[in-house]
Amino acid sequence: xxxxVVLAGLxxxxxxxxxxxAAIGILRFPDFYTRMHPAGKADTLGQALIIAGLIIxxxxxxxxxxLLIIALFIMVANPTAAYALANAAYASGVKPWKKGEERK
Amino acid sequence: MFTAAALVVAFAAxxxxxxxxxxxxxxxxxxxxxxxxxxxxxxxxxxxFMYERPYFLDVALVYALINxxxxxxxxxxxELGRLD
Amino acid sequence: MSFVLTAIIMFAxxxxxxxxxxxxxxxxxxxxxLLVAYISHDLLFGNARFGVLAGRFWRFLLYLPWLFKExxxxxxxxxxxxLHPKMPIDPEVRNFQADLNTDMGISMLANSxxxxxGTVTMEAKSDGSFTVHSLVRGSDAEDMERRIxxxxxxx
Numbered sequence: 625x626x627x628x629v630v631l632a633g634l635x636x637x638x639x640x641x642x643x644x645x646a647a648i649g650i651l652r653f654p655d656f657y658t659r660m661h662p663a664g665k666a667d668t669l670g671q672a673l674i675i676a677g678l679i680i681x682x683x684x685x686x687x688x689x690x691l692l693i694i695a696l697f698i699m700v701a702n703p704t705a706a707y708a709l710a711n712a713a714y715a716s717g718v719k720p721w722k723k724g725e726e727r728k
Numbered sequence: 729m730f731t732a733a734a735l736v737v738a739f740a741a742x743x744x745x746x747x748x749x750x751x752x753x754x755x756x757x758x759x760x761x762x763x764x765x766x767x768x769x770x771x772x773x774x775x776x777f778m779y780e781r782p783y784f785l786d787v788a789l790v791y792a793l794i795n796x797x798x799x800x801x802x803x804x805x806x807e808l809g810r811l812d
Numbered sequence: 813m814s815f816v817l818t819a820i821i822m823f824a825x826x827x828x829x830x831x832x833x834x835x836x837x838x839x840x841x842x843x844x845x846l847l848v849a850y851i852s853h854d855l856l857f858g859n860a861r862f863g864v865l866a867g868r869f870w871r872f873l874l875y876l877p878w879l880f881k882e883x884x885x886x887x888x889x890x891x892x893x894x895l896h897p898k899m900p901i902d903p904e905v906r907n908f909q910a911d912l913n914t915d916m917g918i919s920m921l922a923n924s925x926x927x928x929x930g931t932v933t934m935e936a937k938s939d940g941s942f943t944v945h946s947l948v949r950g951s952d953a954e955d956m957e958r959r960i961x962x963x964x965x966x967x
Contacts, residue, residue: 645890650744651747
């Protein structure tokens with residue numbers, strides 16, 4: 625086995641782990657604003673890691689440039705979308721969950 | 729390797745789908761749909777590698793753009809009641 | 813100036829994505845990049861001078877490694893809090909005033925806050941007032957604000 629393939633596999637495994645954790649977080653956290661945290665962070669990193677794994681596997685050429693563009697776009701767009709969601713919810717008066725309250 | 733990663737990503741999307749169905753608020757659903765959308769982008773890239781067709785990457789790129797614009801457009805519509 | 817620069821960047825992007833050099837593709841690339849540049853040339857660069865922008869871009873590249881490190885730290889923290897059976901979170905909402913004056917700087921700070929430990933931006937206004945939701949009481953963003961101010965002004 626090639627070292628590059630192993631490295632790509634490691635990156636993709638780490639990315640899959642973060643995506644699963646993001647999904648679990650979105651299911652487990654008690655309210656909308658806390659769910660923003662896994663959606664904005666772990667999801668972004670997970671996708672970036674998987675795409676980084678694909679780039680390592682593929683080497684440097686036009687395909688990996690496209691992958692890089694996708695990864696960079698996700699890294700800008702994902703937090704922006706999370707911000708837009710949080711801002712819309714905040715503006716429409718969704719109350720943040722406080723410690724000790726019932727989960728919603 | 730790509731198949732395993734694609735399966736994991738799809739499984740994560742299914743988990744998030746539960747949040748999209750359950751809600752409880754429209755924002756929770758939107759959040760879940762947006763997350764599923766970005767997972768779909770990765771899934772498309774992985775499928776391109778699985779079948780060795782790099783053209784899937786163009787689809788993934790366009791899907792990423794559409795997903796982002798759709799979320800922003802829906803939020804704008806909800807906030808302002810119009811899209812102009 | 814910003815029109816020409818935007819058109820050139822758009823056309824380079826087109827070439828990167830198409831990867832083919834037939835006349836029909838090049839022609840439609842030129843037409844569409846000019847069209848996009850005409851519609852949106854004031855969005856990408858604003859009205860700042862070229863030298864200022866180049867300096868900012870360079871300092872932004874220097875900021876990236878630190879940001880990546882913070883993102884990784886943030887994710888391990890989040891993984892711990894997500895998978896811990898008791899879920900040790902104590903959310904709070906905080907306001908603060910950032911001393912930034914470009915829209916680019918403010919949106920950069922807002923996105924960086926969302927990506928780094930325990931905080932998500934809820935509201936960012938163009939006068940620099942921020943509302944931040946943090947997962948744990950007492951996590952702060954002042955250090956990051958200082959760094960972004962340095963990118964903006966070059967001090």
